Amino acid sequence: MTVHFPFQNSYSALPDSFFARVAPTPVAAPRLIKLNRPLAVQLGLDPDLLETAEGAAILAGKTVPDGADPIAMAYAGHQFGQFVPQLGDGRAILLGEVIDKDGVRRDIQLKGSGPTPFSRRGDGRAALGPVLREYIVSEAMYALGIPTTRSLAAAVTGEHVIRETALPGAVLTRIASSHIRVGTFQFFAVRRDTEAVRRLADHVIARHYPELRDAERPYHELLAGVVARQAELIARWLLVGFIHGVMNTDNSSISGETIDYGPCAFMDAYNPAQVFSSIDEMGRYAYANQPRIALWNLTRLAECLLPLFSDEQEKAVAEAQDILGAFSEIFSTAYQAGLRKKVGLFTEREGDDTLIQDLLEAMAKNQADFTLTFRKLGDSAVDDSADARAQFMEPAAFDEWSGRWRARIALEPQSAAERQAAMHAVNPAFIPRNHRVEAVIQAAVNDDDYAPFEELVQVLAKPFEDQPEFAAYADPPLPDQRVLRTFCGT
Template sequence: MTVHFPFQNSYSALPDSFFARVAPTPVAAPRLIKLNRPLAAQLGLDPDLLETPEGAAILAGKTVPEGADPIAMAYAGHQFGHFVPQLGDGRAILLGEVIDRDGIRRDIQLKGSGPTPFSRRGDGRAALGPVLREYIVSEAMYALGIPTTRSLAAVVTGEHVIRESALPGAVLTRVASSHIRVGTFQFFAARRDTEAIRRLADHVIARHYPELREVERPYHALLAGVVARQAELVARWLLVGFIHGVMNTDNSSVSGETIDYGPCAFMDAYNPAQVFSSIDEMGRYAYANQPRIALWNLTRLAECLLPLFGSEQEKAVAEAQDILGAFSEIFSATYQAGLRKKIGLFSVRDGDEALIQDLLDAMAKNQADFTLTFRKLGEAASADATDVRAQFVEPAAFDEWAGRWRARIALEPQSAAERQAAMHAVNPMFIPRNHRVEAVIQAAVNNDDYAPFEELVQVLAKPFEDQPEYTAYADPPLPDQRVLQTFCGT
């Protein structure tokens, strides 16, 4: 049988200025590393056929499946605050779109599939390490319940790419609600192409916000919808200690999904100023800066949409500012609600925010592990606090706070067991710890050994379960295992 993709493409039906038609560059000897079989089935694809040599050839870009309409999408973007009027998919090609089993339209894109007109002298390829990192982290985010692009497959190409050294080449098949970014709007705004902005906005509304098609002011409502989704998304990042690492406007999705896992990382010890990205020398995208940067990016989107708000510039600006003003409230409401759940509160009382902030301050001063502190706090709700105290350099700092916390939870009727269950449902035991991800990458790159990768993916698929046989995966790194920098892979 032939591998069949039930493509129903819509983005490639937009004007030619939105993309460049380009086929993937064939590779020498594609070999499937990993297929996400449940996701394949959700997309209406046959996992067994995708695991054949024919399937591997498609997932590596060596063969273009019937019905595909391969394109590289055009976009611009602010990179570390500096505007670049043309970026685009320099190493990614959108094969097409399918309607999944829930009736949701999904992009299927090959990342690392060769040069495009937007490659800017790059080779358009991906090294194995970044492909494995994106597969691991994007699927971990999905398991954590955070909106994200997903990974359908990873394939080695049988060729090498040259970075600092020769590295095994690979291709990631990425799945998204769409790959439309703030930078996509900026591409047309930079060219003063208002009609293209309108076409793009209409496409985004139809695809991501169909409930807005009949409202009186759809473009105002579109901005409000993107603001709300981004505010909620970034709040959820912070609640699991995630640092995107490169929140440029071209990495900001209008669908509200996390996109582009380059130099991303999860914190070990809690530190609001934590930066891992090797290219973020000024800490622009540090952990605690992410809400501010998200609002900055959304302001750039608002600027693009202003021509659609009306001909009166001053009025349009005021309306956009009013919409953007909702960001802080939505973010704060999502973040504070999430923090209350993390410490086991079922109701809202005066003083809760201060109680939570005091815990975070104590964690920062005592280098407490972000993930394990909250996980072990759940156990302290029904048992002794030995494990959570051990996360603090000075356990007395926790004891002082814990007395106030116990007095607070005593005001609620839930049992200790109910509280622990609720806390464990939002506080993961397992995250993609940097040292574990790096160890997996090294085993694959140096020894062609994918067993550690398979095991890590398996553990991270159940982040809220104890999994006693894999307890070591929850451990923070030893001093000599700490990963201090992550890299974008280009």
């Protein structure tokens, strides 16, 4: 049998200015190193066929499957606040779209598949390390219940790419509800192509916000919809200690999914100013800055949509500002509700926000591990001897707070076991610890050993379960294991 992709392509039916038609560059010796079999089934694909040599050739970009219409998408973007009028897919090619088992249209894209007209002198390739990082983190985010692009497959190419040194080349097959970004709108807005902006907005509404098609003011409602999704997404990031690392407008998805896992990381010790990205020297995209930056990005989207709001500039700006003004409340509502769940509160009482903020401040002062503090706090709900306090440099700081917390939860009718179960359902035991991810990458790159990668992916697929046999994966790094800097995958 032949590998079959039931493509139903819509983006490539848009005008030619939206993309460049380009096929992946064939590679020397494709070898599949990981297939996400459950996701393949969800997409209506045959995993057994994808694991054949023919499937590996497709997933590494050596051959193009029937029905594909490969394109590199055009977009612009603000990168660290500086506008670049033309970026585009410089090392990624969208093979096409399929309708999954739930009736959702999904992009199938190859990352690292060779140069495109947008490559800007780059080789269009990806090294193995960034491919594994994106596979691990994107699938971990999915397991955590956070909207995200996903990883269908990782394949090595049999070739090397040159970065600081020669590294094994690889291709990631990425799945997204779409790859349309704030920067996609900016690409046309900066060219004053209002008709293209309208065409793109109509496409986004039909694909991601179909309930808005008959709205009286569909473009206003589109902005409101993107604002709401982004506000809720960023709240979810903060609740698990995730730092994207490079929140440029070209990395901000219109669908509300987390996209483009470059120098991303999860915090170990809680620090609102935490930065890992080696290129974020000023801390623009630090952990606590992410809500502010998301609103900044959304403001750039609003600027693109102004001509669709009204011919009167002043009126359009006022209407956009009104919509953007909802971001803070939506974010705060989602974030505070998530924090309440993390500390096991079922009802709302005056003083709760202060109680939670006091915990976060104590964690920051005491370098408490973000993930373990909340996980162990769930255990403390049923066992006074649980070691949440062990996360604090000065355990007395936790003891003082814990006394107030116990007095507060005593006012609620839930049992200790019910509270622990609820807290464990939102506080993961396992996250992609930076030192674990780096160890996996080194084993693969240096020794062609993918067993650590497979085991880490297996553990992260069930982040809320204790998994005693893998308990060590929950441990924070030792001092000599700490990863202080992360790097983009270009």
